[in-house]
Amino acid sequence: MLKDYNSNTCDEIIFSSFFKNHAKSLRNFLYYKFGNMEQAxxxxxxxxxxxxxxxxxxxxxxxxxxxxTIANNSSLNEIKHKKVVLEYEKQNTGLDKTNENPEYILEEKQFKNKLLKAIEDLNETQRVAFLMHRIDGKKYSEIALELNISVKAVEKRIHLALVTLKKTIDLK
Structure with missing residues (x-):
């Protein structure tokens, strides 16, 4: 009779039976709460x-x-932790906007410098037409009106600019 008074939860057979009877319903409870089966x-x-x-x-x-109670408290702690992580990410998004490796960033910077130098080296007529089209987004007809030349002349200047840039930068 004394044995019935003490907790029998530590008995492996009773615990195992308890586990089989309640594990699925507890998992479902947590799944409904989180929507994530692995976490549940x-x-x-x-x-x-x-x-x-x-x-x-x-x-x-x-x-x-x-x-x-343990499962509910754990789930609340998990949610609280996620909020902290999200808040941290929200505050620190401006620190590192790229996760590219440093070698790629260096190559990109070198290419940009090379491109800017190549654009600088274009003759003035080609550079003006090219930048008006590519940077300002103007159509050939708009460029022709502004520069007081024909549309064919604008096409030729931009084409020559692209050919020159391609040779200078070694793009193939």
Whole structure:
């Protein structure tokens, strides 16, 4: 009779049976709360581990309540942690806008410098027509009106500019 008074949650057979009866419903409870099956399974396991670690102080009659309380608190802690992570990311998004490796960033910077130098080296007529089209986004007809030349002349200047840039930069 004295044995019935003590918690029998530590008995492996009783604990195993309790686990089989309640694990699925606890996992589903956590899944509905999170919407993530892996996280629900992880928290279910953690809750049962804590129950096993504290089995001597939790009678089997109160084990289900204890289990759901542990799982609920763990889920709230998880949500709280995610909020902290999101807040940190929100505050620190401006620090590193790219996750490219340094070698790529260096190559990109060198290419940009090379391109700017090549554009500088174009003759004035080609450079003006090219930049009006590519930077200002103007149509050939608009460039022709502004420069007081024909559309064919604008086409030729931009074509020659592109050919020169291609040779200078070694793009193939």
């Amino acid at each position: 399974e992880d928290l279910t396991q953690e809750a049962f581990i804590k129950l096993w670690q504290n089995c001597a102080s939790v009678p089997i009659e109160k084990a289900k309540s204890y289990l759901y």
